């Protein structure tokens with residue numbers, strides 16, 4: 024069995040030797056031209072003149088294009104993949120993110136106004152700088168919390184409001200009643216900070232038009248190449264059979280590389296116009312500004328408790344950022360991926376949430392690792408933490424009293440989602456033992472007596488992973504089918520190519536998909552190759568996002584492999600003159616049970632293609648495809664505990680320890696799993712302590728345009744992690760696997776925040792917004808001190 | 813400013829020459845001029861470390877150095893780290909400890925670690941964490957990278973004895 028083994032990754036050698044093949048590394052027979060963009064320096068402005076005259080004649084310039092050219096060419100706009108209707112039933116007030124400014128108004132810093140294509144990058148940049156654009160500045164707002172205030176400038180005046188849509192979910196009356204009769208009510212204002220994925224590889228696109236065959240090719244740093252092909256039917260109007268999308272090695276995605284960013288259709292347009300392949304490589308500043316941002320929910324939460332600290336109900340009111348425009352998936356984040364998960368790992372009888380999506384003059388928001396769930400978990404857990412302190416109940420004890428007991432699974436939350444399997448109390452007990460909780464509390468008390476501030480943070484939650492089934496996700500708003508696809512092609516020599524509709528950009532599918540296939544096919548893992556990320560080679564795919572690939576594409580590999588085995592057994596049975604049921608397949612051989620009569624897998628494969636002697640109703644060939652629609656989402660769960668030290672002198676936070684106990688169902692490769700958890704945790708820790716896509720509130724200027732200004736964690740900022748697990752099988756897929764890609768990221772912001780609050784509670788500190796920088800912590804302590812005087 | 817001139821240097825033990833404009837960065841020269849695309853560019857402003865190479869034995873951000881400044885130098889990049897049939901102990905250890913995911917930061921991490929272990933063979937956990945803090949990785953959470961460098965340090969010391 025390969026499944027369950029920490030098999031070393033089969034993709035690693037090329038990366039370790041510097042032979043990875045990223046979009047920026049690709050060479051073609053023709054010289055590749057480069058694109059550069061003119062971007063709005065203002066948060067909101069009328070564009071009164073775009074003068075390209077000087078740029079056109081500059082050295083090396085092949086094309087200069089503006090919004091007027093785009094309109095003249097008759098091209099289209101982006102389309103929401105996951106639109107959500109307003110609760111009134113009306114369509115949301117959707118304004119899609121433009122590819123290039125066509126209506127004379129720019130609504131956030133960085134919006135593209137013009138493009139230059141030139142022989143090399145420097146010539147393109149020089150010419151872009153020679154384009155003269157006149158702007159008339161308009162008032163702007165970049166702050167989500169202010170979006171609906173009466174005097175806030177409107178991003179899209181035609182709509183008469185900055186509100187995109189309002190949705191409500193849950194049990195309104197029951198929740199109000201719970202708050203009314205509660206022994207104790209905790210209220211916290213819990214905004215989540217605006218962050219961005221900041222993959223180390225910048226976004227990069229290359230377009231090519233083959234005029235002889237009238238076909239187009241796009242190389243893209245994207246996580247879902249078949250969805251990119253779909254986007255192009257709307258943007259440039261290219262039919263799907265005319266476009267090949269290739270997403271080769273991609274240097275991290277985290278959800279952010281899922282969208283039809285402006286530069287993607289623009290480089291192909293540039294290639295069509297200039298009759299040359301055209302590439303754009305994002306500078307770090309263009310990426311920190313133009314990559315979708317994430318989170319930025321402004322939420323007020325209230326939680327009702329009884330005398331024993333049992334949660335009676337929870338109510339949320341949220342302003343969810345869209346930014347200046349709607350990015351393709353964002354409506355799902357404030358909705359499908361928010362309200363569904365509000366119960367976390369707790370048995371909460373009444374939940375109600377209202378979300379108002381809002382426009383501001385800021386970069387569009389979309390999914391980034393966790394999408395909706397980091398916000399939700401952070402918000403609910405901040406209420407629980409404060410509630411425990413206010414009621415004088417140990418925070419772990421209060422949580423333990425509220426966990427969903429194992430015998431209640433499958434458990435329907437008050438919001439209507441059914442968690443198929445889990446055992447939160449077991450996770451909590453393992454976490455308690457792993458961190459030696461009682462000893463930590465004793466240490467905290469001892470340190471506090473010396474004037475040193477130590478805090479213990481924790482969270483307990485579920486995730487909704489593995490987007491699918493198709494119907495459920497359609498009902499939640501998805502316009503794309505949430506299934507995935509794999510073909511298993513057995514070649515006549517018995518070697519195997521697996522084609523999968525998922526995309527690996529760090530997840531290690533070449534290893535894990537091969538582990539699954541090798542077990543099902545009874546073959547050596549080295550006899551399998553994987554192809555992903557090419558729409559001309561892979562039949563179809565929905566891509567890798569939302570911790571979904573294992574339970575959709577991985578299951579498609581599993582299912583297609585089983586179909587191959589079923590067919591091969593019929594051929595082998597014919598050749599061995601026995602019944603197919605009498606055959607065993609192992610170690611590359613079909614054996615008649617209880618005998619030594621056997622045929623190699625390769626012999627059967629060869630006969631499948633080349634022998635006329637076969638069952639009359641058995642088709643030639645040995646290749647099967649599965650479009651796998653899972654029976655359910657998967658619901659991984661976890662408990663995290665951390666220890667923080669806050670320096671009383673500098674207010675700097677040291678994250679000393681972090682433990683995570685996960686339930687991700689069946690594990691394919693524990694090494695890969697741990698890597699996913701580690702990386703996710705550090706991204707969540709970054710959100711908690713240092714990351715922020717900051718805007719100047721007055722001018723709307725973006726302040727986080729370099730890696731000096733946008734702080735992502737370094738090795739020294741994080742500890743080594745203590746991991747444990749307690750697995751319950753997922754019921755929605757035969758592997759029993761649950762998604763594991765986001766668990767770390769979604770739990771860590773709340774866990775670290777609770778640790779800091781726990782460290783400072785005795786000083787009167789009740790809430791600090793993230794990122795919890797020394798300055799904010801110092802101010803919170805000062806404010807609390809003044810309030811207590 | 814834009815008239816190209818020929819830059820000659822030794823890369824991974826081989827004498828190489830190619831044209832470069834005075835403004836061409838060493839990172840672009842390696843990638844485009846010499847076709848050594850293993851050196852990656854993540855920020856082009858000296859923070860991420862993805863572009864790290866060794867110039868005359870010292871780690872350098874090749875995005876902060878001009879190609880013409882490397883004239884006559886000895887440059888080591890990721891492509892020269894392993895042999896045709898074997899890999900450097902650091903490469904092996906990164907593989908075994910799962911010190912990489914998307915692989916984009918990996919060349920820079922490895923070259924940074926090469927410098928550390930060549931200058932401080934007995935580096936401990938804290939020194940390793942400090943040394944690789946010059947480079948950003950968004951995938952791994954760093955723990956497995958630290959473990960990999962430590963494993964390589966032990967192996968290299970063992971071999972040296």
Ligand code: FES
Pocket residue numbers: 852853854855856857858859860861862863864873874875876
């Ligand atoms: S690319 Fe040179 S430090 Fe980031």
Ligand code: FES
Pocket residue numbers: 223274275529911912913914915916917918948949950951952
């Ligand atoms: S492995 Fe992806 S950035 Fe380090």
